[in-house]
Amino acid sequence: MLPWKPCQIGDTVSLVQTPSLILDLDVFDRNLDRLMHCAKQMRVRPHAKSHKCPEIARRQIAKGAVGVCCQKLSEAVIFAQAGITDILLTNQVVGIGKLARLAQLAQTIQLGVLVDDQQQLADLAAAMAGQAKSMDVYIEIEVGGQRCGVDPESALELAKQIVSTPGCRFAGLHCYQGRAQHLRQANQRQTAITQAAQIARQAVDLITKAGIDVPCVTGAGTGTFWLERDSGVYTEIQPGSYVFMDRDYADNLAAADDVRFEHALFIQTTVMSASHDGFVVVDAGLKSMSVDSGMPRVDGQPNLSYLKASDEHGVIDVIEGPRPQLGDVLRLIPGHCDPTVNLYDELVVVRGDKVVDIWSIAARGASL
Amino acid sequence: MLPWKPCQIGDTVSLVQTPSLILDLDVFDRNLDRLMHCAKQMRVRPHAKSHKCPEIARRQIAKGAVGVCCQKLSEAVIFAQAGITDILLTNQVVGIGKLARLAQLAQTIQLGVLVDDQQQLADLAAAMAGQAKSMDVYIEIEVGGQRCGVDPESALELAKQIVSTPGCRFAGLHCYQGRAQHLRQANQRQTAITQAAQIARQAVDLITKAGIDVPCVTGAGTGTFWLERDSGVYTEIQPGSYVFMDRDYADNLAAADDVRFEHALFIQTTVMSASHDGFVVVDAGLKSMSVDSGMPRVDGQPNLSYLKASDEHGVIDVIEGPRPQLGDVLRLIPGHCDPTVNLYDELVVVRGDKVVDIWSIAARGASL
Structure with missing residues (x-):
C-alpha cells in the first residue's frame, strides 16, 4: 500500500504523483x-x-x-x-x-x-x-x-x-x-x-x-x-x-463491422533522468505495468517509443524531434490492462485536466 | 487485498490455498x-x-x-x-x-x-x-x-x-x-x-x-x-x-568462482483443470507472477513445462510421464522475483512441510 495518496480530488492531473493509474x-x-x-x-x-x-x-x-x-x-x-x-x-x-x-x-x-x-x-x-x-x-x-x-x-x-x-x-x-x-x-x-x-x-x-x-x-x-x-x-x-x-x-486490425473502443486507461509517468542523447528514463517500469503483451505506447506522442522496462524504470527512445525534459509528464497506454490494473490499489479518475474521484481497486491481488 | 488468509501458522504446506507465495x-x-x-x-x-x-x-x-x-x-x-x-x-x-x-x-x-x-x-x-x-x-x-x-x-x-x-x-x-x-x-x-x-x-x-x-x-x-x-x-x-x-x-552460466544461491521462493499452485491429454491447467497466471523474464519453472519436475500464462491460468505441458491430477499441488520457481513479489501482500514462510510464519510485503505497490 502507498503510504500517501498520489493526489487529492480537485488536483490538476499533471500534478498527480507518478507512476499512477489514470482513468479518463x-x-x-x-x-x-x-x-x-x-x-x-x-x-x-x-x-x-x-x-x-x-x-x-x-x-x-x-x-x-x-x-x-x-x-x-x-x-x-x-x-x-x-x-x-x-x-x-x-x-x-x-x-x-x-x-x-x-x-x-x-x-x-x-x-x-x-x-x-x-x-x-x-x-x-x-x-x-x-x-x-x-x-x-x-x-x-x-x-x-x-x-x-x-x-x-x-x-x-x-x-x-x-x-x-x-x-x-x-x-x-x-x-x-x-x-x-x-x-x-x-x-x-x-x-x-x-x-x-x-x-x-x-x-x-x-x-x-x-x-x-x-x-x-x-x-x-x-x-x-x-x-x-x-x-x-x-x-x-x-x-x-x-x-x-x-x-x-x-492493435487488432479491424473489419468493417468491428466495434471499437477508446483508450480510457493510462499510466502517468515522469521523466526522472535525461542525461543521455536519444533517450530519457521514466519512473514507470515492470512494477507499474505488465509487459506480457508488449511495451506500452506513449499516448499522443508517436515520436517517443517505450523501448524497455526494468523493475522501476522505463527507457523511452526519442525517434525524432526534441527530447523530453527532466520532470516532463507523459502518459502510457498499457499493453495489457488486466494485469496492469492488478498492480495498483487505486484508480485516479480524471475529467479533462482535473482529478474528480479516486476509486478503490478493491479486488487487487485477490487471486485465491 | 485478500478477503481471507490462505493459511494459518502451523498448517501443512500442501494445504495452503493457492496461488500463494511461499518462502522456504x-x-x-x-x-x-x-x-x-x-x-x-x-x-x-x-x-x-x-x-x-x-x-x-x-x-x-x-x-x-x-x-x-x-x-x-x-x-x-x-x-x-x-x-x-x-x-x-x-x-x-x-x-x-x-x-x-x-x-x-x-x-x-x-x-x-x-x-x-x-x-x-x-x-x-x-x-x-x-x-x-x-x-x-x-x-x-x-x-x-x-x-x-x-x-x-x-x-x-x-x-x-x-x-x-x-x-x-x-x-x-x-x-x-x-x-x-x-x-x-x-x-x-x-x-x-x-x-x-x-x-x-x-x-x-x-x-x-x-x-x-x-x-x-x-x-x-x-x-x-x-x-x-x-x-x-x-x-x-x-x-x-x-x-x-x-x-x-x-539460468546464468557459472564460472568457477561464481557465487550461487538456492531457490527459496515459490508460487504454490493447484491443478484446476485436467480435461485434456498432454497438458493441465493451474491456477497461477499473469496476476500471480511476472513473465517479463520468461515462464516459471516447475520445481523438481523436469517432465512438466509451464507453457503459457493467461491472466489467471497457467498451461503446463506434460513432456513425459503421468499427467498431474485435478487438485495436485505444484510449486513454480518464478522467472523474475522482484515484480512477482510485488503482486502479493504476504509471504507464507515455511520450514519443511509446516507454515511457520506469515510476513507482510508491506511495500508492495509502493511505486511513488
Whole structure:
C-alpha cells in the first residue's frame, strides 16, 4: 500500500504523483455506452477481472448489465461484499476450503460457477450439501481456447450429472474463446468464433435432445463479442477490457463491422533522468505495468517509443524531434490492462485536466 | 487485498490455498549466510526492492548488512516506518511533492539519494533548505547500463556542486551495472564489470584529484557482486535477488568462482483443470507472477513445462510421464522475483512441510 495518496480530488492531473493509474472518465463513459448499444439483444455480464473495482461494476450494472463475471473466488467475495448481487465465477473452484466458501457465498447472492470435470462436480455437491440455496452450475466447453473445458459429448454427461445433483442447478454453457480475442486479422477472429459457435451449438443440441434445458450460453470478449452476438447460439456476452481498451486490443486490425473502443486507461509517468542523447528514463517500469503483451505506447506522442522496462524504470527512445525534459509528464497506454490494473490499489479518475474521484481497486491481488 | 488468509501458522504446506507465495526459510537463511560469507571485506547493503518486506530487511541487518537500498521513495518511507534506520534510495527523486517528503525522511533516518543532473540537485537543495539534518547525495555513474547516470567528467562537476550545496553531503558514487547481472556467459559478465569498474575508477580519480573525498563506491547485484568485490574500486555491494534466487538468475552460466544461491521462493499452485491429454491447467497466471523474464519453472519436475500464462491460468505441458491430477499441488520457481513479489501482500514462510510464519510485503505497490 502507498503510504500517501498520489493526489487529492480537485488536483490538476499533471500534478498527480507518478507512476499512477489514470482513468479518463469521459472516455470510460463512452466505452460503457458503446458496449450497451452494440450488444443489441444480448444480455451483458461484463468481466470484472479487468478492473477489480466495485465502483466500475456498479456503473456497468447501472447502464444495464445483469451482473458481472469474476475469475477468482476471492474476487467474487469482494464484489459481493461491495453490494454486487449477481456474479458468475467463470472458473473452476478446486479445494475443500475454497468450495466451502463458495457454498457460503451462494447463500448471499445469485452465484454461478463452472465445472469441466465430474470430480469437481462431486466435490461441489459435497460442499453444497445441506445449503438452503442452490448454486448455478455452468459447464465449460472447450471452444478452441485450448485451456479448460470439455467437448460436447462430455458436456452432456456432465449436464445429466448436474441435473441429478441436489444443491446444483444446471444454468448453461460457458463458451469463451480466449485465444480468438487477440488474433490480429479480423478474418482470423471471424473463423475462430464461427468454429466456437459451432461447438457451442453441438453442445446445446446434444443436451437439449436429452431433455435438459440449456438456459444460457455465455462467453465472448472485447475482441469478438459482436461475432458471438450474431452467432445465433450465444445469449450472454462477457467483455471486460472494453472499459479501458489497452494497446494490445487496439492493435487488432479491424473489419468493417468491428466495434471499437477508446483508450480510457493510462499510466502517468515522469521523466526522472535525461542525461543521455536519444533517450530519457521514466519512473514507470515492470512494477507499474505488465509487459506480457508488449511495451506500452506513449499516448499522443508517436515520436517517443517505450523501448524497455526494468523493475522501476522505463527507457523511452526519442525517434525524432526534441527530447523530453527532466520532470516532463507523459502518459502510457498499457499493453495489457488486466494485469496492469492488478498492480495498483487505486484508480485516479480524471475529467479533462482535473482529478474528480479516486476509486478503490478493491479486488487487487485477490487471486485465491 | 485478500478477503481471507490462505493459511494459518502451523498448517501443512500442501494445504495452503493457492496461488500463494511461499518462502522456504531454511534455504533463505542459507542464502543470507552465503552472501555475508562471500562478501568478504565489502560493506553489504542489500536491495529491498526485491522483497519489499521489512522482516527480511531486519534479518539481513541482523546478519551484518549496514542497512538496505530502496528504489522508490514510498518504499523507503515504509521501511523507515518499520524501523529501518539506514536507507540508500538508489534512484533519482523528481517533483516538488516527493522532494519535500524526501527531505522530511532524511530528518528521521540516515538517508541517501542519487542525482545525475544539476537541475535535480538544485531542486533537492531547495527542498533541503532549512532542514536540520543533511542528506547523503550520491552521483549515479553510467557504467554500461544505458539507463540513468553520467560520465566521469560530468560527475566531477556534480561533485563540486554537491560539496558547495548546504543540506547535502557528498556521500559517494553509485555504479550499478544492471545489464551485466543477466548476461548468460560468465566471461560476458566479467567483461562488463571490468569496464564498469574502470569507469568507476576514472570518476573516483577525477573527483579525488579535485580535492573531494569519495567516501563510498556502491553497486553490484546478485549476478556479479563477487566481481565488484574484487575490483579494487567498489566499497559496498547491493545484491537483492540472492535472498530468493529466481529462475532467470539461475539460468546464468557459472564460472568457477561464481557465487550461487538456492531457490527459496515459490508460487504454490493447484491443478484446476485436467480435461485434456498432454497438458493441465493451474491456477497461477499473469496476476500471480511476472513473465517479463520468461515462464516459471516447475520445481523438481523436469517432465512438466509451464507453457503459457493467461491472466489467471497457467498451461503446463506434460513432456513425459503421468499427467498431474485435478487438485495436485505444484510449486513454480518464478522467472523474475522482484515484480512477482510485488503482486502479493504476504509471504507464507515455511520450514519443511509446516507454515511457520506469515510476513507482510508491506511495500508492495509502493511505486511513488
